[in-house]
Amino acid sequence: MTATAWLAAVQTLLAVGLAPGLAGVVRRLKARLQGRIGPPIGQPYRELRKLLQKEPLVAHHASWLFRATPFIVFATTVAVAALVPLLAVGLPIYAVGDLIVVVYLLLAGTFFLALAGLDPGSPFGGMGASREMTIAALAEPVIGVAIFALALTADSTNLGRIAARMLAHPATAVSPGHLLAFAALFIVTLAETGRLPVDNPSTHLELTMIHEAMLLEYSGRYLALLEWAADIKLFVFFALLANLFVPWGLAVTLTPLALAVALGALALKLGVLALALALLETRVAKLRLFRVPELLSVSFVLALLAVTASLLGR
């Protein structure tokens, strides 16, 4: 394998490996904001390790789809992680799938997870599936238009090229189109990763659940895969926000120093985003399910304004 292929593999493993840590950081920060000490940052890793050893339970009526879904969801999420520039721009792997592929791969994961929610015949799973698909469907146009805004300034949907173009033309980073698109995508990130104010990741009340309701039936290694995939999804969305809108630090040349800088920059950017998320989640309450479409339409309008601004600013 060539160096770029190795780098792509390292990038992917980095995302997969660091994702639970990012979730741990968010949890820790939230605990601190609530005046608690909170769990150690490594806590999600411990939970995954424990779940892997536990006995998996499967409902009587569940089919093979229920057991296949964790693998499908995990695979699509990891594939997405492989396509997102974490350390370097201009790797050949970005040509395997562009931003549109990323969005639809994530949709594929959601699709199968929703089916798995319906599979055991439990009302909670159906409820979660219905809600998750509703929100996914409504978030889709926002992502579409935001992609348009990004592709418009970069002239490409290739993720590596979007970041590279921004590095070459730093002035575009503060253009109104870009800032609006960032805001739109940030709201979508909250919706897609099941964060407050759209969904409460730590709720215990079945009737208020969205994402969690589909996982209620899962246990053991299947649950571990799904939890891990959810962590990777958050990581990937953060990485997209960080490296498409603020690409500085990404390695243009593949020297060890540049890569080390890229790693540091990534950690810094993710840390800032994690802090923002923790602050937001401490500050806002969960929206009623039927207020979520309003939030998403706000972000749709933001995205549309972003495109208009970029279009007129060309």
Place this chain on the structure above:
Amino acid sequence: MPSALWLARAVMLAYAFGAVGALVSRGRAGRALGAAGALAGSLAVLCLGVLVLAGGTPLPLPSLVFPISGVLLRVDSLSAVFLLIIGLVGSAAAVYGYGYSAPAPGHPVEPATGGGAGGPRPHPDPRAMGTLLNLLLATMTLQVLADNAFTFLFAWEAMSLATCLFVLTDAADPEAVRAARWYLGMSHAGFAALVGLLLLLSGGDLTIPFEVVRQATLTAGVRDAVFLLAVFAFGTKAGLVPLHVWLPMAHPVAPSQASALMSAVVLKMGIYGLLRIVVDLMHGGPAWWGGVLLGAGALSAVFGILYALLESDLKRLLAFSSIENIGIIWMAIGAGLIFLSYGLLLPASVAFAGALYHALNHAAFKGLLFMGAGAVQRSTGTRNMERLGGLIGTMPWTAGLFLIGAAAVAALPPLNGFASEWLIFQALLEGFRIPQPSTALLMPIAVGILALASGLTAACFVKAFGITFLAIPRSPAAERASEAPFSMRAGMALLAAACIALGLGPFVVVPRLSGALEAMGLTAPGPPSPPLVTRPLGIAGTTGQMSPVLLAAGLLGIVALVHIGLRLAGARAPVRRVDAWGCGRIRQTPRMQYTSAAFAEPLRRVFAELYRPTDDLTVHVHPASEYFVQSIEYHAAVSPWIDRLIYRPMLGLLTRIAGRVRAMQGGSLHLYLLYLCVALLVALLASRWLG
């Protein structure tokens, strides 16, 4: 190339053989003859399509089979794409139809949602199904080969009638009769528009070859009129909102191989006609033409899928989803026309290639889904999803194949629905090249609508698959279901394989499609890059690349690695089977599950403005006290306001006019003779004045 001519002859002979064979012989032999004729003919059609697409040169097919003067046939790459569609779905439908037209395992037929005769109904006549299948395939083949207006019209009408008869195979069903009536009415309105536009286009002589029409120059006013007539004519055929009313009625009541053909292929004839007339013969037009198509397509896409979401009749759901997909194709064509009007050839060719590709893909997955729905209906006796469920256990093959179709229609990578939607996205993203900002701004909105439609499609097909095939059976019929016979599974498997192959192989398909673009008069722009750059295992649009093959390999690789990784990590505790978790409830019954209506409820509330839903809650209490509820009745309906807004006033008007006209019918022979004389006189005078 004489082989093409021979293939075309073989096609016609095979279909004729199948049609006659199915009609004259009974029982298994009749079914076999009908299926064999349709299969042989469709395979020949497929070969013809592949041959022409590979060769790339258009060739006339003189004196094909029947020596009627005025019939002109020709095959070029654009026809060839649609020949592929006919051949692919035709072969699958032929194989599937063999099993489907056999008497079903004895389940009393339950009425579908919303009316329909109760009680068992006699199974539709297999002879009619076999004959009509061959007839429909033959007329559609003729349709795409037509090279003059006369042949085009002839095939069009024959196809409409064959479809209508198919809808009527179960004539005892009042729903079918109603559907057929609507279908006839709408398709004849479309036919009238088609006659008008072809007369305008060919200057009155319907027999001149299209090549002459291609060279003709028309005034702008006439061109606009032709375009609007084309939108109406082909819109009715393709089921464009608001001309779609017949579609969700007609597609579900037909036998399932016919539903598959109607949704997968007959609708595409509207696409074919539009491309042939507007792009090929008229070379596109002003930007507003594209705008009209884009707008109508967007409307269809969103409306179609929103109505599909609420449906609990599985085949009606699929029919509405066809409206959505047709809308997506129209959007792509509209975008292509807009690009063309600004001289942006590269994005235009990506858009048209996306439209053609999506037409092909939609044929594969919608054919598959309709066949799956047919298998379910045949085995359980119902299409009502609220009475289905758990079929993945009793019909594992059908369930697996239907899942492939559902994932493809939801545009999940790396299946075929995604490949074409990706191309269409790529085309729309090029919108910023349009110099006029107000027009350019249409494109991001179109992207948003396309994304919304595909998100809603994913939700819709989670529901379609999840409620029908997963969880606990909701009725005894669903519990007793048995797997479809081998021939039906084989037909579905063929289309499922096509879904996967078309999804993995856009780098093979898309370059071939550029032949069709050339046939439409779109030539590659400039020497440096061919219309669509292809890479060894992936495709490039205008602004991005992707590689479905590598993606699929990557996904499989990750699954394998995870599997091995879990083993290595010692995660191999055996699975224990338990009751589904329901907060400790004593017993789980099928009625505790989420239903189709419940699944769609959040979206029904979100889009209440469009649906205009009506809810009716009636609580019957005991006469002694209002606290003893005896029964609760709940009705939820969606107001068909398009119906109310457009069709009811129009039908009222028509009925009133018909009432007036009836006054002329005195019953007296002398009066009728007088009418004849007056009509003759008027015709003579008109021909003299008009020249």
Place this chain on the structure above:
Amino acid sequence: MALFTRLLPSTVTEPLGAGEHDALHVAREIDRRAQRLFGRALAIREVDAGSCNGCEIEISGLTGPIYDMERFGMHFVASPRHADLLLVTGPVTRNMEVPLRKTYEATPDPKLVVAVGDCARTCGVFRGSYAVAGGVGDIVPVDVFVAGCPPEPTDILRGILAALDRRIPEVSR
């Protein structure tokens, strides 16, 4: 701004420093032993089998800023499928008898049961009531009973600790 000042070291959680306080002792013990058991990640499912909710009030203190059991890697989960330990309160009423048994079945092995409060063991003042099926131990195998009406959060933590001390592989299935 008040929000940001929270980030600075102003937590109210009782630290694990030196101290005579009983709670601190227990917390330190848990911190040490939880490492070995369940990989320092204990998921708890709370089951109210018919309690007066006195115990629930105390249990909810565990997640608050004072006791903050999350720092030991313990947290409450929404489904018994995710749980390692069932925290059961109250006398088991007739209506909760089957649900409790089903919850136990729905918990993947290895698993522990901690019954909280006097009612859970003896049915307390509800003993002999027509609506009560018995103590928690009559319905599902219990590893540890936590006495008290209601027990303090410290006691509950100590109970969990005692349960963790019982070797996991020997937990009855």
